[in-house]
Amino acid sequence: MRIVAFNYRDIPNFPQSTVHGHAGRLVFGTLKGRPCVCMQGRFHLYEGYPIQKITMPMRIFKLLGVETVILTNAAGGLNQDYKVGDIMIIKDHLNMPGFAGNNPLAGPNEERFGVRFPCMSDAYDRELQQLALDVGLELGFSDFLREGVYCVLGGPSFETIAECRMLHKLGADAVGMSTVHEVIVARHCGMRVFALSLITNKAVMDYDSEEKANHEEVLQTGKQRAEQLERLVSTIITRLEHNNNFA
Numbered sequence: 001m002r003i004v005a006f007n008y009r010d011i012p013n014f015p016q017s018t019v020h021g022h023a024g025r026l027v028f029g030t031l032k033g034r035p036c037v038c039m040q041g042r043f044h045l046y047e048g049y050p051i052q053k054i055t056m057p058m059r060i061f062k063l064l065g066v067e068t069v070i071l072t073n074a075a076g077g078l079n080q081d082y083k084v085g086d087i088m089i090i091k092d093h094l095n096m097p098g099f100a101g102n103n104p105l106a107g108p109n110e111e112r113f114g115v116r117f118p119c120m121s122d123a124y125d126r127e128l129q130q131l132a133l134d135v136g137l138e139l140g141f142s143d144f145l146r147e148g149v150y151c152v153l154g155g156p157s158f159e160t161i162a163e164c165r166m167l168h169k170l171g172a173d174a175v176g177m178s179t180v181h182e183v184i185v186a187r188h189c190g191m192r193v194f195a196l197s198l199i200t201n202k203a204v205m206d207y208d209s210e211e212k213a214n215h216e217e218v219l220q221t222g223k224q225r226a227e228q229l230e231r232l233v234s235t236i237i238t239r240l241e242h243n244n245n246f247a
């Protein structure tokens, strides 16, 4: 497979990855015959970037002709049935920074991308969720494939026990520090969105627990499930190719 990669630092006005484990490259290539562009590393609020800057790649992708965006993240599991290593198909989100007015679409609306008040009740494409479940079944991944609600916080501190308990009560199954802002901007400009969380750690919900969330565990679980995640995503992409409804 031929790929062409650009370091973020060589792309004018592109933000730089500052997080350990995020390579900071934009990779163009074909995956199972379909043209793709892949971000090796994303941007987060906690890196200090304005929210419009961390979501800028979504608008670049739209201008490049991208129709479907597949987002992945690492997240802490709030749902007590979840295990480390589970892959959660995101069916909805809670946008905590958005509750406080920190929304990537705040400010003058860019009409060439989308409407002032975009709907978010259909943010996560249901056909793609079903496709992922079907593909997961075929690949024998059903034991660790889940569906749930992802909650974004600003980070970079991990959550307190009280915060985890509250988020769980509010209906979140997993908590993280990314994705939702990208989803909002991608949906605003009409791209189809599918998103997955890898449950890299269990959120600490109990004052007797000795467990502590840490980035090393997040990276380690990511490595352990990387191959399966790659098979899941690449097989989903293959199926997009075979179904005109998805093109």
Ligand SMILES: O=P(O)(O)O[C@@H]1C[C@H](O)[C@@H](CO)O1
Residues within 6 Å of the ligand: 019, 042, 044, 072, 073, 074, 075, 155, 176, 177, 178, 179, 214, 215, 218
């Ligand atoms: O970019 P994601 O959301 O996958 O990364 C998560 C959130 C923090 O950046 C980091 C914490 O370990 O992982």
